[in-house]
Amino acid sequence: MPRFSLGLGPLVSGLCFILAAVVACSSSDSGDAAQTAADSGAGTVKSGTGEIDASLEAGDPDASTWEWTPPPPQPTRSQACGAAMADAVGVDSTTPSGRTFHVWGPQGYDPNKAYPVVVMFHGWYTDGRSFESWFQMEQYVNNEAFVVYPDAANQLWDLEGTSDLVFFDDLVKTLGETYCIDPSRVFGFGFSYGGKFAHHLGCQRAGYVKAISVGDGSWGLDPLQCGRLPVLVTHRTHDNDELVAWGKTAADNWVTINGCTADTTISDPTMNCTLHPNCRQPGGTTTFCEDTWFDATWPNDWNHTVREPYRTFTWQWFAALP
Template identity: 35%
Template sequence: MTILRAPSPGLGTVLGACWLTAALAACGGGAAGGPTTPAPAPPVATPAPPPQPSGSAGCGSAAKLATGEQTVTSDGIQRSYWLELPAGYDRHKAYPVIIGLHWRDGSATEVRTWNNFFGLKPLYGNNAIFIAPQGRNAGWANDGGRDIRFMRALISQVQQGVCTDPQRVFATGFSFGGMMSNAIGCEMGDVVRAIAPMAGSLWSGCGNGTHRVAAIFDHAMDDNVVPYAAGEAARNTFVARNSCSATTAPIGNNGCVEYQGCSAGKPVVWCGHATGGHWPPAFAAGEMKAFFDRF
């Protein structure tokens, strides 16, 4: 029996078919009018997160503290301070903090009512938070560093309770308050940026902290309560700590001088004046604010 076979396609036929198949694929393939593969959808853009408020832990949330007397426990003892928030407080605004320290036998109440935090509050308006701590036995003996620990506790409480700028915490005070300002500058440079002691000394102690602060000092030569030499000794301590030279240059309009060559960002200014006794001069607030505004 003879078996009939269909004729095999020639090489030309096979190549032609392959060429046609490739051409169809390159043009979208398949039969005319057939379905095409859809292009992939573009990735969905992830929305940017809302801007986060800068500043302390208290920023962005409702204030946990309000203007008025506050208490904080330090060394197992409940201690008090007056907190003054600006009118129209904004929880998203990181405010500088100014600590005002009272004189011997003075009080936090007198600091805020006598002349509005040594005249600073009117200059800041509603752009700063003010604190007036109350010293034990109406003073700042700082026995065993207890008042330094109190300052750390109250600053931490304020930073957690309201929106502050941790890089702009300043301390000032008069007489015993000036001495405590110096003690803060000696030990709390990790928390406080600058100090402004008036008629102060180192009689509240001067611990050997590793962080430095900027400092502006005010003292009258005829001070008969805290000797001028005691103020100079405090100044000299910070001049040495901040690696300043002995050269000075005039600054401001009230006879103040700034030491030259100090460590970057740690200037030292001395406002020594001939008269005025044991009392803050009228120009003190303006010089302090101008100094604080540098940071």
């Protein structure tokens, strides 16, 4: 039986959009949050946190004229490298500010090897442990990475402010103080509402997050003044909670942000993936993969998911990035 996330249909998707706007309007002052990020040791906050022209909405070609200054290269080994530590199997962890996340590490953890990290962002009105219970991304990374499931505050990600961006900064720093990780290879993977946040994270933390992947999630609230990075969007044709057209729009937004040309290539025929390979540097390519597989015997809610072959493919895509 496939693992899936309970969907509530197009009505909930509409309510989700409305609720996201309400949540964003209530987010905390960005100046205070930016200072918190600096205090966390994660460096200054970084892309897209300056004054934003609200007229640059999704699809506005003028957004491509906004200039992004990449952050300095990230270290390749964290503070905890060399210190022995037991394998992490669902270890509950907490940042200095009290935010929680849950860690699955490689079996036979080697404290002298700097591992990449995949940070998993759950859908709305759930939490990291519940997400892990059915998605189980740690089973798809070939024992080659840490997989981390953070908990959103009040089970909703901050799609416009900086509170969860600061949480991401603190999570990476806290994880690196406990385990040997490669901070230059931290990836974000969001599903559904968590995909909206993954877009926000990529926009505002490009260069600190190596790349993002979004499964069956739509664009959030960011204008197109974003940093550039490799982006993978996968979406199921028959998803009635998050429509495939919304995933294509999100991918098109990244084509604009990444300064890609109109040239495309079929990068993976099996996974039905289209790649925009010619994009501005530093930055990354943009890939959209449409999962057309359909089983009429499945309940409709099961179509709102990232199927297992696409979980494997997402890790392979992360791992292959230079």
